Amino acid sequence: MSFEDWKEMMLKETGQDPQDLHLRNSSGRQKGDRPSPDVDEALGEEGEISLTFDYGEGDGIRTGTYADSATSNTGDDADEALVSKDGKAPIHRSKDAGKTCKERFSYSSFDAGATILKAGPQAKNAKAILVENKDSYMLLECAAQNKYVIVELSDDILIDTIVIANFEFFSSMIRHFRVSVSDRYPVKMDKWREVGIFEAANSRDIQAFLVENPQIWAKYIRIEFLTHYGNEYYCPVxxxxxxxxxxxxxxxxxxxxxxxxASKDGGALDADPAASAHLRSNATQARDASTAPPSKQTNSTKPAADTVQPSPDSADATGTTSGTTSGTGKSRSGGTASASAPTPTVQASFFNSITKRLQQVEANLTLSLKYVEDQSRLMQEALQKTEQKQVSKLTRFLGDLNHTVLAEMRNVRDQYEQIWQSTVLALESQREQSERDIVALSTRLNLLADEVVFQKRMAIVQAILLLSCLFLVIFSR
Known part of the structure; x- marks a missing residue:
């Protein structure tokens, strides 16, 4: 069974619609959301991002890395198979469920990509609970009625452990809180699925709570704080x-x-070295064939009989092994052959899923490059249009400036000409007035000169007359 088929089966068993998950994942990729840890594992070590932040001491403080996620999921977080309530599909729970440590990966960590979608109206600094720092915390007013926080996890998971802590002294401690999950957001209040109501101890320490019934593969989690210890004003988290x-x-x-x-049931086949060697060679050939890029997805779900054809040697080896064992051993060996046959199909489906992921990554990369090229082209066009607009604006501005300056210069020239003409006219009139004054003065001077000459002549005449009178008087006596 391929991973896609298994995922659809598990979603149907938990009451979820696989199409909604596909639509949500595709919409998330179109919106440019961050990649999930699955894609990072498919890319290998080059695609892993290691972010390490140490905020304190103790086992309760986790160092958040993407690389730790892969290690913890393959090592300490080995899952145990449980049976669901209806007995149809197995639910795999971690053996460390109900426990917490720095090696376990937290899907609500800020380093993993979790975000705060919504918080109560009285909540302050809600994003502090995603960062493992003892000096930062989310403040809640204990008297507030609606105290909650909604967190978007970094991936769709089956929740097994909820961990909260309060390291602040002189504050009240959360006592009862309700945890609800959902695979979509936003949803109505009645669509949230409650996974349990938990009671915390009145302790300034990290407290882990086991989730018995995780309900669904959850992407969003809502935590409502119901009651608290103490009488302080604030209830920090x-x-x-x-x-x-x-x-x-x-x-x-x-x-x-x-x-x-299959390996346990196949112990009877190891009695015959020739049969085991032949089976190993067939498995190697099947593995080599499965590593080749598949042409179609349907090839990964073909029966094992179509993938590996049994040879006469393998039939002889199986017959020899069946002959040397008892009747029960014979039936066991037959079951082992049928159980070991699907191995190449599982490997082929696994490599097909990896190939799909690589193709998706290549497609996303191609689309990203195309998007970048389109954006670059649009940016260049926008810059060209902006440059043309700026050039036209600058040209128009310079034209208006030149026109204004020329108009001002014309006005100044006209004023200068008017002043010059008025000055010339004033000078001409002054010159004419001066000439007229000079002529008048000349005329008066001429008159004065004539009068002086006349007076001189009259004086001479008077003198002559006086002398004449004197001579007359003198000669008359």
Whole structure:
């Protein structure tokens, strides 16, 4: 069974619609959301991002890395297969469920990509619970009626552990809180699925709570704080962790369990070296064939009889082994052959899923490059249009400036000409007036000169007359 088929089966068993998950994932990729840890694992070590932030001491403080996620999921977080209530589909729960440590990956960590979608009206600094720092915390007023926070996890998981902590002294401690989950957001209040109401101890320490019934593969979690200890004004929350298992991890564990059962049942075949060697050679050939890029997806779901054709040697080896064992051993060996045959199909489906992921990454990369090229072209066009607009504006501005300056210069020239003409006219009139004054003065001077001459002449005449009178008087006596 391929991972896609197994995921659809698990979603149907938990009451979820696989189409909604596909639509949500595709819409998330179109919106440019951050990639999930599955894609990082498919890319390998080059695609892993390691972010390390140490905020304190103790086992309760986790160092958040993407690389730790892969390590913890494959190592300490080994899953245990449980049976769901209806007995149809197995639910794989981590053996560390109900526990927390720095090695366990927290899907509500800010380093993993979790975000705060909404918080109560009285909540302050809600994003502090996503960062493991003892000096930062989310403040809640204890007397407030509606105290809650909604967190978007970094991946769709089956929640098994909820962890909260309050390291602040002189504050009230959260006592009862309700946890609800959903696979979509936003949703109505009646669409949230409650996974339980938990009671915390009145302790300034990290407290982990086991989730018995995780309900669904959850992407969003809502935590409502109901009651509290003490009579302080504030009820802070310093830390929130959410542990669980992803679909890919559960599928890997189920496939590993099947292979282990097949290996246990196949112990009878190891009695014949020739048969075991032939089976190993067939498995190697099937593995080599499965590593080649598949042409179609349907090839990964073909029966094992179409993938590996049994040879006469393998039939003889199986017959020899069946002949040397008892009747029960004979039936067991027959079951082992049928159980070991699907191994190439599982490997082929696994490599097909990896090939799909690589193709999706290549397609996304191609689309990203095309998007960047289109954006660059649009940016260049926008810059060219902006440059043309600026050039036209500058040209128009310079033209208006030249026109204004020329008009001002014309006005100044006209004023200068008017002043010059008025000055010339004033000078001409002054010159004419001066000439007239000079002529008048000349005329008066001439008159004065004539009068002086006349007076001189009259004086001479008077003198002559006086002398004449004197001579007359003198000669008359």
């Amino acid at each position: 310093s830390l929130l962790r959410v542990h669980g298992s992803r679909m890919l991890d559960s599928w890997k564990d189920s496939e590993t369990g099947r292979e282990d059962e």
